[in-house]
Amino acid sequence: MAKSKANQANPADGGLTLKKQKEKLTFNVIWQRYGTFGILVLLLGILAVAKPENFFSTATLTQILAQSSVNILIAMGEFFAILIAGIDLSVGSVVALVGMVTAKLMVAGVPPLLAVLLGILLGAFLGFLNGMLVNVTGLHPFIITLGTQAIMRGVTLIVSNSSAVYGFPASFTNFISKNVFGIFPIVAIIAIVVAVILSFLTRKTKVGRNIYALGGNKDSAWYSGINVNLHTLIVFIISGICSGIAGIVLLGRVGSAEPAAATGFETYAIAASIIGGTSFFGGKGKIFGVVMGGFIIGVINFGMNLLALPSTLQQVVMGALIIGSVALDRFVARKR
Amino acid sequence: MDTLVEMKGVVKKFPGVTALKDISFDIKAGEVHVLLGENGAGKSTLMKILSGVYQPTEGTIVIGDKEFSKLTPKDSAENGISVIYQELSVINELSIQENLFVGKLPMKKIGPVKVVDYAEMNKRAKELMAKVGLKRDPKTLVEEISISEKQQVEIAKALASDSKVIVMDEPTASLTNEEVNHLFAVIRNLKKEGKGIVFISHKLGEIIEIGDRVSVLKDGAYVGTKLVSEVTQDDLVTMMVGRQVKKNYQHENAPESFENEPVIFEVQNLSRRDGKVNDVSFKLHKGEILGFSGLVGSGRSEMMNAIFGAEPRSNGKIFIDGKEVRIKSPYQAIKNGLAMVTENRRETGFFHNFDIKKNISILPFIKTSKGGGTVGLVSKKFEKECAEKEKQDMNIKCYSVEQNITELSGGNQQKVILGKWVAADSQIIIFDEPTKGIDIGSKSEIYALMRRLSDEGKGVLVVSSELPELLAVCDTIAVFREGEIVETFSHKDATEEKIIKASTADIVRKEGA
Numbered sequence: 001m002a003k004s005k006a007n008q009a010n011p012a013d014g015g016l017t018l019k020k021q022k023e024k025l026t027f028n029v030i031w032q033r034y035g036t037f038g039i040l041v042l043l044l045g046i047l048a049v050a051k052p053e054n055f056f057s058t059a060t061l062t063q064i065l066a067q068s069s070v071n072i073l074i075a076m077g078e079f080f081a082i083l084i085a086g087i088d089l090s091v092g093s094v095v096a097l098v099g100m101v102t103a104k105l106m107v108a109g110v111p112p113l114l115a116v117l118l119g120i121l122l123g124a125f126l127g128f129l130n131g132m133l134v135n136v137t138g139l140h141p142f143i144i145t146l147g148t149q150a151i152m153r154g155v156t157l158i159v160s161n162s163s164a165v166y167g168f169p170a171s172f173t174n175f176i177s178k179n180v181f182g183i184f185p186i187v188a189i190i191a192i193v194v195a196v197i198l199s200f201l202t203r204k205t206k207v208g209r210n211i212y213a214l215g216g217n218k219d220s221a222w223y224s225g226i227n228v229n230l231h232t233l234i235v236f237i238i239s240g241i242c243s244g245i246a247g248i249v250l251l252g253r254v255g256s257a258e259p260a261a262a263t264g265f266e267t268y269a270i271a272a273s274i275i276g277g278t279s280f281f282g283g284k285g286k287i288f289g290v291v292m293g294g295f296i297i298g299v300i301n302f303g304m305n306l307l308a309l310p311s312t313l314q315q316v317v318m319g320a321l322i323i324g325s326v327a328l329d330r331f332v333a334r335k336r
Numbered sequence: 337m338d339t340l341v342e343m344k345g346v347v348k349k350f351p352g353v354t355a356l357k358d359i360s361f362d363i364k365a366g367e368v369h370v371l372l373g374e375n376g377a378g379k380s381t382l383m384k385i386l387s388g389v390y391q392p393t394e395g396t397i398v399i400g401d402k403e404f405s406k407l408t409p410k411d412s413a414e415n416g417i418s419v420i421y422q423e424l425s426v427i428n429e430l431s432i433q434e435n436l437f438v439g440k441l442p443m444k445k446i447g448p449v450k451v452v453d454y455a456e457m458n459k460r461a462k463e464l465m466a467k468v469g470l471k472r473d474p475k476t477l478v479e480e481i482s483i484s485e486k487q488q489v490e491i492a493k494a495l496a497s498d499s500k501v502i503v504m505d506e507p508t509a510s511l512t513n514e515e516v517n518h519l520f521a522v523i524r525n526l527k528k529e530g531k532g533i534v535f536i537s538h539k540l541g542e543i544i545e546i547g548d549r550v551s552v553l554k555d556g557a558y559v560g561t562k563l564v565s566e567v568t569q570d571d572l573v574t575m576m577v578g579r580q581v582k583k584n585y586q587h588e589n590a591p592e593s594f595e596n597e598p599v600i601f602e603v604q605n606l607s608r609r610d611g612k613v614n615d616v617s618f619k620l621h622k623g624e625i626l627g628f629s630g631l632v633g634s635g636r637s638e639m640m641n642a643i644f645g646a647e648p649r650s651n652g653k654i655f656i657d658g659k660e661v662r663i664k665s666p667y668q669a670i671k672n673g674l675a676m677v678t679e680n681r682r683e684t685g686f687f688h689n690f691d692i693k694k695n696i697s698i699l700p701f702i703k704t705s706k707g708g709g710t711v712g713l714v715s716k717k718f719e720k721e722c723a724e725k726e727k728q729d730m731n732i733k734c735y736s737v738e739q740n741i742t743e744l745s746g747g748n749q750q751k752v753i754l755g756k757w758v759a760a761d762s763q764i765i766i767f768d769e770p771t772k773g774i775d776i777g778s779k780s781e782i783y784a785l786m787r788r789l790s791d792e793g794k795g796v797l798v799v800s801s802e803l804p805e806l807l808a809v810c811d812t813i814a815v816f817r818e819g820e821i822v823e824t825f826s827h828k829d830a831t832e833e834k835i836i837k838a839s840t841a842d843i844v845r846k847e848g849a
Contacts, residue, residue, distance in 0.1 A: 205712070
């Protein structure tokens with residue numbers, strides 16, 4: 001009797017915290033939960049109004065999905081790096097290097113399926129290198145991946161002799177370009193499968209929980225028995241694998257391996273993570289948000305093409321929209 | 337004595353909560369007015385109203401002959417009120433003198449251009465620093481000086497802006513005894529100059545030593561004001577907590593010595609590579625709470641970190657129930673049933689991004705995992721059950737285990753941390769400064785919990801800088817000095833004097849020579 005009383009909200013014996021009621025569904029809460037989704041709907045709405053004749057077609061949907069998929073894949077890897085209060089600037093270079101090596105293997109006669117697996121393995125290895133460098137040097141991932149970004153791009157140029165590689169089996173490119181039921185691009189399905197796996201990892205597994213803990217407080221994590229280095233390594237391997245898969249998807253869609261492929265993609269990946277609600281300080285964020293964030297970037301890109309904005313201007317608009325959407329999010333979150 | 341500031345009938349309402357109910361508080365020239373109360377009692381809110389951070393819902397504030405219904409930070413500063421917060425606001429990247437005059441640098445003209453007059457600044461900085469007894473070159477960068485020196489910089493800064501009232505929020509929280517004495521000397525000087533000091537602290541001994549008057553708040557309401565010379569520590573506790581608090585947590589029938597009880601934990605010849613701990617051995621018996629005293633840096637916490645595998649050791653064996661265990665990381669320590677409630681909850685204890693439930697379940701999840709903590713799934717059902725159980729068991733005051741841990745008071749945060757170790761079925765629990773920054777009511781709950789765990793057969797080791805705490809809880813107290821255990825007392829013959837003597841003997845001798 002006495003015990004249960006002590007646990008109830010008793011204004012006489014507690015701090016202020018007791019009196020707080022369970023959060024109500026205020027605008028603020030709704031925004032936090034569905035804000036990203038709202039931005040997406042808003043953007044789609046703008047496009048629908050501006051170009052109704054082009055917008056309302058299955059081809060449009062297919063194209064947006066396909067275009068977003070590469071970004072979503074990279075962004076999901078980036079998400080983990082940001083989740084541990086780090087960053088991975090090398091994602092674009094991993095995409096290029098994996099694409100290039102996979103292309104070379106296929107041209108050299110390696111069966112496509114094996115080449116793809118080796119490509120993904122290479123992505124994992126490049127992530128492993130990033131993780132090891134972070135652990136061994138103790139430097140911030142920003143520095144390490146800034147360096148490996150340049151190194152991996154350089155290796156791509158060396159491997160390719162600075163020229164594009166093409167002419168690999170049609171079975172590969174056809175598969176990647178396929179649409180299921182004529183609407184859903186296979187690459188979107190790949191992205192969804194990866195998203196489901198990673199979402200499971202973040203929500204249901206101990207390793208996922210540990211990564212959030214590590215992102216929230218590295219020292220508390222260490223004292224709670226979490227192997228900080230091991231989890232850092234796992235995070236960068238995940239990022240490498242995601243970029244590797246993205247590299248292969250891009251290869252199939254473009255039909256050739258360009259040494260300069262995916263340059264600057266880290267910007268989009270970071271933007272997608274942040275727009276999707278991932279905290280830059282680590283420990284907070286959801287895969288679903290990142291998928292939405294990547295989708296928003298895809299819609300913006302697609303929309304600008306649809307509205308026939310000159311490519312020179314697109315960069316400017318993209319940058320402004322990234323700042324604008326994140327600022328809006330923070331502004332609304334702060335306002336009560 | 338002149339009244340410098342008078343706050344009358346102050347009420348502060350936050351949405352859904354009345355944080356202050358009709359509080360009156362005044363500060364006279366040349367006095368130290370202690371503001372006492374548990375965490376959440378409203379001390380900080382009241383001081384934030386005085387410094388202009390919050391605006392009161394009702395009430396007036398009279399400063400000198402001016403009356404205000406609310407203050408802005410600018411009003412407050414211009415009328416001579418300075419607040420020195422626990423988290424010091426000095427700028428590490430600037431020198432001491434620049435910190436003192438930040439925002440009002442002395443200027444001189446070179447032709448048409450106004451530039452900073454460093455010579456003048458240096459001269460004035462030296463005068464101010466002499467007043468607070470800070471013996472440093474004014475050009476020293478603040479990041480190079482100790483916490484207590486930073487505090488002196490803050491006080492000097494208050495003097496630089498000619499403050500009449502200086503509010504000090506738990507100024508002694510991270511100071512050594514010697515530094516506290518120095519601070520008190522400075523405070524006495526300030527009193528002589530006619531400054532009014534508001535002193536916020538949980539340490540009753542200090543309050544009796546430095547305070548002139550004491551006002552107590554409880555749950556946002558005013559309890560009373562007394563002359564310090566007319567109250568005892570016990571009176572203060574009763575005013576603050578609203579009930580009598582137990583003084584001792586040892587069993588009355590506890591043996592004089594635990595020698596004959598079974599040894600549940602033992603450390604042999606432990607040393608650290610960095611030399612901070614040298615060849616330390618001790619035994620913990622069933623039913624015994626073993627405390628470690630000593631100065632900060634004497635090797636107590638350093639030893640615990642080495643035992644727990646958080647920092648490397650060069651030598652030493654660890655035995656649990658007579659069996660040697662191999663511990664090279666906290667993960668291995670946890671697997672072997674060790675737990676460590678660390679000194680800094682915020683930095684090394686909890687996860688600010690997690691709710692209560694996740695903060696608790698992380699430990700059982702780690703302990704039952706494989707592959708260095710990575711392999712396994714999290715069960716939401718287990719998580720919830722486990723958190724609810726600890727909420728009951730530890731008496732964590734919260735409206736839901738889904739509440740974020742940062743919303744709890746320090747004492748309740750500590751109970752969550754303790755809960756996570758208990759949830760993982762830890763057998764040996766190390767407490768490093770377990771009640772730092774925690775109010776007296778929660779303190780007594782934590783002491784009772786420690787005793788309960790010990791009675792259940794678990795090993796309890798306590799490191800503390802607060803001697804009354806060790807004397808209230810421990811059966812045996814080991815004293816550290818320069819990386820070694822120099823003396824061990826049974827609680828029955830331990831006194832503060834003996835422990836202080838043991839922990840400083842060598843140092844005093846060296847200084848005397």
